[in-house]
Amino acid sequence: MAIQVVMVLLTLSGLAYLLLALWGARDFGRSGRTLSGFSPDVTILKPVKGIDPRMYAGFVSHCRQDYAGRFELLFGVSSLSDPAVAEIERLKAEFPDIAIRLVECSERLGTSGKVSNLVQMIASGTYDYVVINDSDIAVSSDYLTRIMSGFADSTVGMVTAPYLGRTADQGQALTLWARLEALGISTDFMPGVLTARKLEGVRFGLGSTLAMSRAALEKAGGFLPLVDFLADDYEIGVRIVGAGYRVELCPIVVETSVPGYDFRGYWDHQMRWARSTRDSRKLGYVGLGITYAVPWAFATMVASGFALWSFTLMSIVLLARVCVALAVGVGLLRDGQVLRDLWFLPLRDLTGLIFWAWSFAGDTVVWRGETFRLHNGRLTRV
Template sequence: MIYPHQLLLLILCLVAIGYYCYGIYAALEFFSHPAQIDPDFHPPITILKPICGLDIDSYENFASFCQQDYPEYEIIFGVRDEHDPSVTVVKKIIDDFPERDIHLVVSDRTIGTNLKVSNLANAATLAKHSLLLLADSDVRVGSDYLQRVIQPMQDETVGVVTCLYRPQVQGWVAILEAIGISTEYLASILIARSLEGMNFALGPTIAIRKSVLEAIGGFGAIADYLADDFQFGYLSAQAGYKVVLSDYVIDHAIASESLLDFIHRQTRWNCCTRVSRFWGYAGLIFTHGTAISLLLLIATGGSIFGWAIATLTWSTRLIMAWVVGVRTLKDPVAKKFLWLVPLRDLISFGLWCYSFVGDTFEWRGRRLRLTKGGKLVERTNDFAKVLSS
């Protein structure tokens, strides 16, 4: 006899297995059709890089953007404080690459709560070209990056291009975070693209036309949102432009220094998703097969049936993790630490549950509240440096 609560858990497990299978399909389908490169399409590009503090290998990250096999582009760094340690690195980059058109904009002008967006807006005042590429400071790219990422812009209806990324890590906490990104989060991106198409963007790289940015209200329309990357894509899609996911995969440094740091960051983003799209966030219960199958195993008293469902669920989950993280993204962290996926899944389930409680959190010593729709409200009188990275 199966009890109602056991039946519910069984249904959730079966749906999760179906989700994992679709994730495998979505990843293989996406990477089986590489984009065609037109060597004659290379419109001039302005790269905007907001910076605050130093990341892992900041110099090497910045230098990779100066080594592009691309005929005409400029790089504009935006920072709020002239004494920021990243300024010294940028000045060295300017000296080491005199053949490149590189500028540094130092300005504390604030247009909203998200100071990263203010940095972008300040840097954009010097932009000479009609195509903008917003790139985080903690990413590293190959010399073919610009040529490949910009290809979808040949279609005039494309307004935004964005990229997947491979985490680069230092330390065991960063490894735990990276496993979740490669095998869970990016899998969900590929599934969403396959089912609904792209109507959002990913922060490490966003290419956008100036005309599209103006059509959605400029940087000011996004400056109060925590998930600015999501809004760049979402507002552009709402305005009738296509958002394209490039098949180029960049390297993205993760430097979680402590478990508490990791938990705080994951909680912020979970809360942001919850207040922005509550039912979508609640629906993630159908993706937590690892934890749900463990609950089913406990609920059935460790029965053979419970073990069979748990084995099937965990096996399918690990196959999806391998296909997405190892085979398609070629993530060395996922390859080496694939065995950590079940532990990372259980942590993700706990953080998912925790994020249903409250909408206020601490970040860099300040109290912030997320309002409906994902906007940030400062809970202290000190407004100066919230979200500076």
């Protein structure tokens, strides 16, 4: 009976979270911003290492911007022998009218190669505003217009953006684990972001887009203090808020590519995300476990001996979970993959709960083939 009561309470807590997520999604969906016309000149910084799926298509999307201001595109590599260099040279040849430059970042200033590159790249930038995103991000032609419009309000120090994960359409790269990864982004991670936005405001950045003024970045301490942090996007947002600025979540969606993960790749990526979140938001992360309402509802069914009322509770939870997935994944993110993989939701939530629990069992993460130990957000090589 005691186990049954605990399971019911966890299930009801998870159901309450799903209702909050729907509330947050509704609020964000109604927060459409009128474009201010503010179009400052901007430097786009893209640290790269190796070649990612659909990377070149993402590069091209940044060159095809319908933007009133000037912009330049800087790519940072740790070595000119990196395979990405050939793709950047190809891009320069295809778009000779766009200011595209390659920056060799030969120094390794910390354990995070990405942030190390950013420290060295930003000095080569020309303009007072910078936009940073990952190498595989693809954007729409109005991306810069909508992102930079947020800086018309002088209290805004950073603008970030939601994203979805794009899998391969077919073939061997369309693995179960890639589908679970993409489904989790649109129906688990992003609802959490929107719930946090509604309850406490956006106090962090998302690596899909980190747009900021140089003034805000300098007041927040710059990139150098972050060279040993895993969740650098989260940290820079926290520090910009600490410097007295606001972070705004722009209602524009960008895409990232999801590799054809095998189980090991999926496990390593999810565990890296889980442990970085655990170290960044310690108290909030403890509460994350209750958000997996579907596994808790199933546990309630088992604990009750499959009583009729437990099936009713499971039905209500499943309805709420599907509503969140459709409202955020399809309604806000326009991610058609959610409809394709909707029936994987229980499996996705079960694996999410397992990752959450197992994240407390250690402090190592695997990042681009290297193993690190994570402590208070900082990385050290194992």
